[in-house]
Amino acid sequence: MTKSLIFLILYTILPFHDFHVSHTTLHYNKGQESIEITVRVAIDDLEKTLETKSSGKLKLGSPKENKSSDQYIKNYFDHHLKISINEKIASYHWIGKEIAKDLHDIYLYFEIPDCNTNANIESITIENTLFLERSHKQINIVLVEFGVLTYNLNFTKDKNRETILFQN
Amino acid sequence: MYFKLNKINFTAIVLCIASSLFSQENLNNSKFKQLHEELPTPNVYRTASGAPGHEYYQQTADYLIDVELDEINNIIHGKETITYTNNSPDVLSYLWIQLDQNIRAKKSHGQLTSTSSMGNEMSFGSIKRMHDQMNFDGGFKLEKVTDTNNKKLSYKINETMMRIELPKALKKGQSFSFKINYHYNINDRLKIGGRSGYEYFEKEGNSIYTIAQFFPRMAVYNEVEGWQNKQFIGNGEFTLPFGDYKVSITVPGDHIVAATGELKNLSSVLSKIQIKRLDKAKNNYTDPEIIVTQKEAEANEKTKSNSKKTWVFEAENVRDFGWASSRKFIWDAMAVDVGGKRVMAYSYYPKEGNPLWEQFSTRAVAHTLKTYSKYTIDYIYPQATSVHAKSIGMEYPMICFNFGRPEEDGTYSERTKYRMIGVIIHEVGHNFFPMIINSDERQWTWMDEGLNSFVEYLTEQEFERDYPSRRGPPENIVQYMKGDKSGIVPIMTNSESILQFGNNAYGKPATALNILRETIMGRELFDYAFKTYSERWAFKHPTPADFFRTMEDASAVDLDWFWRGWFYTNDCVDISLDQVKWFKINTTDPDIENPIAKNQKEKNSTYIGKKRDAASISKTVTEKDKGAVDFYTTYDPFKTDVLDRQEYADFLNTLDAEEKAFLNSDKNYYELQFSNIGGLVMPIILEFTYTDGTQEIVRIPAEIWKRNNENIKKVFILDKELMNVKLDPFLETADVDLNNNYWPARTEPTRFQLYKQNEEKLENPMQRAERAKKQ
Numbered sequence: 001m002t003k004s005l006i007f008l009i010l011y012t013i014l015p016f017h018d019f020h021v022s023h024t025t026l027h028y029n030k031g032q033e034s035i036e037i038t039v040r041v042a043i044d045d046l047e048k049t050l051e052t053k054s055s056g057k058l059k060l061g062s063p064k065e066n067k068s069s070d071q072y073i074k075n076y077f078d079h080h081l082k083i084s085i086n087e088k089i090a091s092y093h094w095i096g097k098e099i100a101k102d103l104h105d106i107y108l109y110f111e112i113p114d115c116n117t118n119a120n121i122e123s124i125t126i127e128n129t130l131f132l133e134r135s136h137k138q139i140n141i142v143l144v145e146f147g148v149l150t151y152n153l154n155f156t157k158d159k160n161r162e163t164i165l166f167q168n
Numbered sequence: 169m170y171f172k173l174n175k176i177n178f179t180a181i182v183l184c185i186a187s188s189l190f191s192q193e194n195l196n197n198s199k200f201k202q203l204h205e206e207l208p209t210p211n212v213y214r215t216a217s218g219a220p221g222h223e224y225y226q227q228t229a230d231y232l233i234d235v236e237l238d239e240i241n242n243i244i245h246g247k248e249t250i251t252y253t254n255n256s257p258d259v260l261s262y263l264w265i266q267l268d269q270n271i272r273a274k275k276s277h278g279q280l281t282s283t284s285s286m287g288n289e290m291s292f293g294s295i296k297r298m299h300d301q302m303n304f305d306g307g308f309k310l311e312k313v314t315d316t317n318n319k320k321l322s323y324k325i326n327e328t329m330m331r332i333e334l335p336k337a338l339k340k341g342q343s344f345s346f347k348i349n350y351h352y353n354i355n356d357r358l359k360i361g362g363r364s365g366y367e368y369f370e371k372e373g374n375s376i377y378t379i380a381q382f383f384p385r386m387a388v389y390n391e392v393e394g395w396q397n398k399q400f401i402g403n404g405e406f407t408l409p410f411g412d413y414k415v416s417i418t419v420p421g422d423h424i425v426a427a428t429g430e431l432k433n434l435s436s437v438l439s440k441i442q443i444k445r446l447d448k449a450k451n452n453y454t455d456p457e458i459i460v461t462q463k464e465a466e467a468n469e470k471t472k473s474n475s476k477k478t479w480v481f482e483a484e485n486v487r488d489f490g491w492a493s494s495r496k497f498i499w500d501a502m503a504v505d506v507g508g509k510r511v512m513a514y515s516y517y518p519k520e521g522n523p524l525w526e527q528f529s530t531r532a533v534a535h536t537l538k539t540y541s542k543y544t545i546d547y548i549y550p551q552a553t554s555v556h557a558k559s560i561g562m563e564y565p566m567i568c569f570n571f572g573r574p575e576e577d578g579t580y581s582e583r584t585k586y587r588m589i590g591v592i593i594h595e596v597g598h599n600f601f602p603m604i605i606n607s608d609e610r611q612w613t614w615m616d617e618g619l620n621s622f623v624e625y626l627t628e629q630e631f632e633r634d635y636p637s638r639r640g641p642p643e644n645i646v647q648y649m650k651g652d653k654s655g656i657v658p659i660m661t662n663s664e665s666i667l668q669f670g671n672n673a674y675g676k677p678a679t680a681l682n683i684l685r686e687t688i689m690g691r692e693l694f695d696y697a698f699k700t701y702s703e704r705w706a707f708k709h710p711t712p713a714d715f716f717r718t719m720e721d722a723s724a725v726d727l728d729w730f731w732r733g734w735f736y737t738n739d740c741v742d743i744s745l746d747q748v749k750w751f752k753i754n755t756t757d758p759d760i761e762n763p764i765a766k767n768q769k770e771k772n773s774t775y776i777g778k779k780r781d782a783a784s785i786s787k788t789v790t791e792k793d794k795g796a797v798d799f800y801t802t803y804d805p806f807k808t809d810v811l812d813r814q815e816y817a818d819f820l821n822t823l824d825a826e827e828k829a830f831l832n833s834d835k836n837y838y839e840l841q842f843s844n845i846g847g848l849v850m851p852i853i854l855e856f857t858y859t860d861g862t863q864e865i866v867r868i869p870a871e872i873w874k875r876n877n878e879n880i881k882k883v884f885i886l887d888k889e890l891m892n893v894k895l896d897p898f899l900e901t902a903d904v905d906l907n908n909n910y911w912p913a914r915t916e917p918t919r920f921q922l923y924k925q926n927e928e929k930l931e932n933p934m935q936r937a938e939r940a941k942k943q
Contacts, residue, residue: 019670023647027918036920040647043583062581098923102638103583109920134294139668141651152652 020045020138022130024081028121028146037092037110039081041130043099046106049134050076060106061099070094073108077130084125085115121146125163128155199849199877203728206736207713213391218717219704225255226709229386229411236418236476237377237493242354242366248383249316251345251411252338256389260338264389264397265330266408268381269352271400272306272362276327300359308384311349321346328400330384348384363562364569369496369518374469376497376518378557378569380490381406388608392711398610404663405609405616408487410707414480419493421475422468424460426499426516426553427491428566429483437479449501450510456500456530462519465498469518483549483565485707487606490564492516492555500526504534507546511537517556524574524588529554532592532631539627540600543695544702552599554592561591563598570595586636593631594624605705612712613663614735618677619715625678638675642902645671645679649740650846650904656738660712679902680734687851687900688870689725697722729849729870739847744908745895751837753830756819758812766806836886840893840911841879846904849873855897858888865897 023040047058050072058066066072074094083090095109115121128140140155144164153162210216212223232249254260270276313321313332322333338344354377357365364380388396388407396407417425425437434443442459449457460468472495483489496518504511515529533554537547549566557569572588574580597620601607607615625640638644648656648671657667659677666672685694700722701715716731733739754761790796820828842852852868872880895909903909906916917925 038920103636154655
């Protein structure tokens with residue numbers, strides 16, 4: 001059910017770091033027949049979105065990192081970054097995560113294995129709602145790299161679903 | 169002269185050469201077209217060299233302000249007298265005053281024009297914030313607006329701007345003084361955001377007030393914008409004239425106040441011991457001296473004083489004023505030597521900021537003043553202050569509010585530490601851009617944020633080797649620049665229309681300047697020109713054209729193509745090394761060339777059927793039957809005979825000594841072909857690796873693209889044979905696709921693949937600690 005809320009006007013002053021952009025790359029690895037997913041997000045955005053009363057602080061990348069962090073991240077992405085291949089939801093595996101050199105962002109790695117066993121990939125549908133529940137100004141950028149074909153997509157609150165058709 | 173080049177071998181990699189369809193209009197669309205049409209015509213106020221002209225003028229606004237903090241109700245009460253001086257040749261019939269607090273007024277344009285939408289799923293926090301913002305009764309409540317004789321002045325408020333009618337037109341050189349009494353509700357920063365406001369500490373009932381835009385401020389009038397009265401709607405920050413300030417701040421008697429300028433009544437607000445410690449700090453250039461200790465601050469925050477104290481500050485030639493007040497403040501101070509002059513570095517923070525703040529804040533302030541002074545101008549103000557303020561970084565003259573808070577148990581992550589030092593460097597750095605080199609922030613965010621982020625990068629790298637800087641290195645901007653063009657706008661975009669604010673106005677210009685410095689101009693030419701810009705426009709109002717022109721004027725480097733590409737378009741750098749062809753001079757000596765040609769022909773016939781035939785056909789007809797053999801059966805076109813030798817000798821006789829030397833030089837001629845896929849023309853930097861393992865770097869200026877912006881060829885004459893070629897070997901151009909940068913072709917592993925390869929070897933710090941315990 002859609003929660004009905006009266007139309008409200010929102011205004012937020014941006015603090016210094018608060019610019020809300022995430023970058024995702026879907027790279028088709030021909031040799032492995034897998035899709036490699038690399039997501040770069042601000043650690044702050046990720047932590048503030050995932051931390052709840054029950055989870056407590058995540059402290060990503062610190063010696064005191066929450067032991068369930070990977071699970072929380074994977075679970076969140078399952079709900080907010082949905083990828084369908086040939087109109088079928090494709091599930092992806094957790095590969096790992098890595099703090100960026102600038103200590104501001106974190107890289108998250110996922111993989112869709114064996115995604116081309118029977119037939120060609122004809123279409124990919126991406127639904128990206130990362131962090132939209134926290135900031136309406138969030139921009140999620142997705143780069144799809146299929147060999148020489150590359151697609152560059154922007155996802156926002158008003159446009160959170162895109163389909164790419166591969167013409168054979 | 170006669171000699172022919174004979175292609176004996178070429179290896180070509182053809183990688184998706186983008187067939188760039190260039191609009192064939194009858195217009196000059198060259199990327200090297202000069203910027204005359206984009207930049208304003210030089211005049212007596214701003215010269216073609218980028219310096220202020222002989223008629224340059226600017227207005228002044230002096231302020232006398234009495235302000236009181238009502239801590240119980242979170243209200244600021246203020247009375248101000250503004251003296252405005254018209255130095256322009258124009259006659260002014262009205263003045264525009266900025267009422268920035270009105271952005272938080274109910275139904276303000278800031279709220280109305282901010283697009284928003286509802287999702288099916290929204291966090292509790294973001295909905296709560298919406299409500300808090302809607303319900304807050306913000307904005308200036310003006311009590312009276314009068315001249316100095318208390319006679320009412322006619323005025324009209326349009327959102328965040330107020331027009332005051334002048335009783336008599338103001339001519340050049342004339343001044344007008346007027347008074348405004350006002351109050352406003354202070355916003356809770358953590359509930360509804362804001363560059364200023366308060367943070368409430370619920371456990372103890374105290375707040376830290378970081379107060380700015382707290383008084384009606386004069387707008388800028390000049391020959392560029394007329395009155396800069398573009399409304400304040402959120403992103404485009406401030407544009408303000410210079411002037412002298414005297415500000416009296418009345419706060420609860422147990423508060424400590426930090427502010428722009430110098431404290432003028434020390435003895436009536438500080439204790440004797442505090443004054444003594446401050447004197448000691450004035451002579452300590454190596455370590456911060458504590459003026460108010462943590463113990464004293466902790467004792468202070470346990471009770472609340474009913475008395476009041478008035479702190480008096482004065483500041484000369486500043487464009488704004490900010491202050492902070494709390495009974496929670498610890499205060500430390502250190503002297504800094506800037507060009508032989510003493511400047512004080514101050515930090516104010518609550519116990520919640522320690523242990524980070526006492527160790528790093530003042531040190532970061534001092535380091536910033538020294539480094540920025542080196543690259544721009546010597547810091548002129550008497551002090552620079554860093555105030556602890558959760559989750560923001562915001563700048564005012566001589567004072568800034570910075571985040572960086574350790575965990576409650578006193579530990580902190582590496583990230584918290586370096587981001588805190590980074591934000592302090594950035595915000596203290598804003599003293600130079602835009603507080604001193606006073607660009608128009610309402611119009612151009614990049615002019616202060618971009619230039620400041622660039623010097624921030626240099627300063628961070630001087631703070632600690634390999635400091636984890638976020639903006640500056642070209643590789644860090646690649647992800648942004650290769651993004652979809654619908655999500656990117658050029659740097660030369662008004663502050664309110666910028667998409668991806670951080671990347672556009674901070675990251676890209678900072679990177680562009682870094683590339684100018686390291687790759688295009690070189691450090692020496694760049695540093696001189698950048699310093700010249702800073703010196704020319706210190707305490708003045710520069711525009712983008714003044715910056716672009718000065719950088720060229722002081723360096724003799726034509727940068728129009730660079731400004732055009734990096735600042736006026738959203739193109740990216742993607743240069744492709746499409747092809748490498750290898751040529752050797754044909755000596756025409758038949759004894760040398762014929763065997764080479766034969767060898768080459770054999771190498772080229774690689775058809776699989778021929779190989780198989782060699783094995784499967786034991787004997788052909790001509791091999792079995794001598795009767796089927798004639799002259800052509802055994803004729804070897806590559807065989808050298810006496811006539812060939814004679815012709816060669818005849819040919820040699822026609823050559824002079826120089827020509828003969830060429831013929832026998834044994835040089836390698838390599839023709840490299842490049843295409844410009846990304847759109848930005850850039851220098852071509854090549855790393856040649858020779859077959860003997862040695863390497864050489866070749867740097868070609870961007871002007872190689874001057875006649876053809878899309879495809880070029882370049883011949884290199886080399887003694888040695890090439891094994892491979894790498895384009896942009898030091899990652900200095902922000903090339904977004906490295907896979908077309910190699911000959912022979914090579915594909916760079918993705919970040920994902922590198923991670924996966926190392927996955928087995930990686931352990932997180934926790935696992936490592938566990939392992940260490942077991943040992």
